[in-house]
Amino acid sequence: FIVAAWFAYQSFVVLPKEQQAADAIYKAQEYFGKDSVKLALNGDAGGRGFLYIIKNYSGTKSANLAKYYAGVCYLRTGDFTNAVKYLQDFTTDAKQIQMMAYGSLGDAYGELNKNEEAIESYKRAEATFSDDENMASEYLYRAASKLELASKTKDAVELFKKIKEKYPNTERGRQIEKDIYRLSIEPNDFSTK
8 A cells, every 4th residue: 555655646746746847947947048047036927937946846856956046046146145045955966067066156155255165165066076177177276266365375285286186187287387386485585465
């Protein structure tokens, strides 16, 4: 009986809800692709927005994906608190998308002057999908830059060196030597303040 009830629930409740959510997210994704951020978030007469999908289809794959999109939309509009709220709540097995979510989360934290959280998010982004060397090196660079701003020069240099060693064929990797050198020279009487 329990197996039959579970199967019926999956077939008549979960599956239709997943399909409805997938149909609903299509228009919001279209708005997002056209950079119509407010329409993507809130929808209009032509279709639902990401916030509606999150609220009305919770527990579905589309609602989870809508959290990522909503977070990025809020990041673009400068509402960094809501960007963090939605990006924190998003998870996926698709490593490249998860990397982008962690990177966007780092950007949002950075804008809120939560530098420790930003650094950790950037490091997680790099660790999640290092196969995308250009993006991975970019996120490490952002983490190192935040460390430098926090006067954690030694930690920043370590990350810059990691970029040089791990991602030498990327744009960041080819140009990182100047950052390593700049932070490695000892201050002296000729240093500018």
